[in-house]
Amino acid sequence: xAIELTNESHHAxxxxxxxxxxxxxxxxxxxxxxxxxxxxxxDDATMEQLHLEWMDEPGATDVLSFPMDELQPGEPEGxxxxxxxxxxxxxxxxxxxxxLEAGRDPLAELDLxxxxxxxxxxxxxxxxxxxxxxxxxxxxxxxxxxxVGRRTP
Numbered sequence: 001x002a003i004e005l006t007n008e009s010h011h012a013x014x015x016x017x018x019x020x021x022x023x024x025x026x027x028x029x030x031x032x033x034x035x036x037x038x039x040x041x042x043d044d045a046t047m048e049q050l051h052l053e054w055m056d057e058p059g060a061t062d063v064l065s066f067p068m069d070e071l072q073p074g075e076p077e078g079x080x081x082x083x084x085x086x087x088x089x090x091x092x093x094x095x096x097x098x099x100l101e102a103g104r105d106p107l108a109e110l111d112l113x114x115x116x117x118x119x120x121x122x123x124x125x126x127x128x129x130x131x132x133x134x135x136x137x138x139x140x141x142x143x144x145x146x147x148v149g150r151r152t153p
Contacts, residue, residue, distance in 0.1 A: 002034055007041040011092040013110065015041075021111045022088070024146030025118040030074025032082035037118075040089045047091035062095045063088065063113040065120035073122050088117035108143075115142050 003019050022037055042050075048060040055064070068084035090113055099109035119135055126132035 002036040003039065004037070005039040005041070008046065009041050009043040009092060011041065011043070011096070013041055013092050014107065017107070018090075018110060018114050021114040021146070022118055025115045025142050026085070028142050028146065029118070029122055030076070030078070030080055031071065031085060031122075032080035035071070035082050035085050036068075037085045037121075038087045039114075039117075040087065042089055042091055044091050044094050047089065047094060050089060060091055060094045062098055062109075063090050063117045065089075065117045067121045067123075071122060085118075086121045088114065088121065090114070090117070111143060112139065115139050 003022055005015050005019055007013060007015060018039065018041075022039060023033075026033075026035065026037065044060040047064070048058075050064055051057050051059065051061045054066070055061075065086060065088050067086040069086075071081050071083050071085055074081040090110065092110060095109050095113055096106040099106045116135075116139055119139060124131070124135040124138070126135050
């Protein structure tokens, strides 16, 4: 897979694990291994700036996704989907604080955010209750099937 990860924050993350989680989500969704995905790990100040600029919402957030070719998941027996998947931006300090506040494992939180970001790149959303149930069920399915050592939140 053409997954590129850059850590622009001062927060240590398991980069190989995050790339593996992204690859697992892409494989499950029948995205070609040659599809391109960019992952940026940023500090809270950078995330706050992006959140305001692109979502018109103040404050930092945990993950943002920026689709490129607006790819859709591939069909189970159909050809793999290829192209530019897009960019995922994660703020690990924000995510870690969020996880600890909710009593969740910070590593599992980053795994979840990575899958969540990939699903957003593929057009999934959680704007209404039905969309949210479908997206979160798929997210949990991917994590349970592919992420070693995952603890359920």
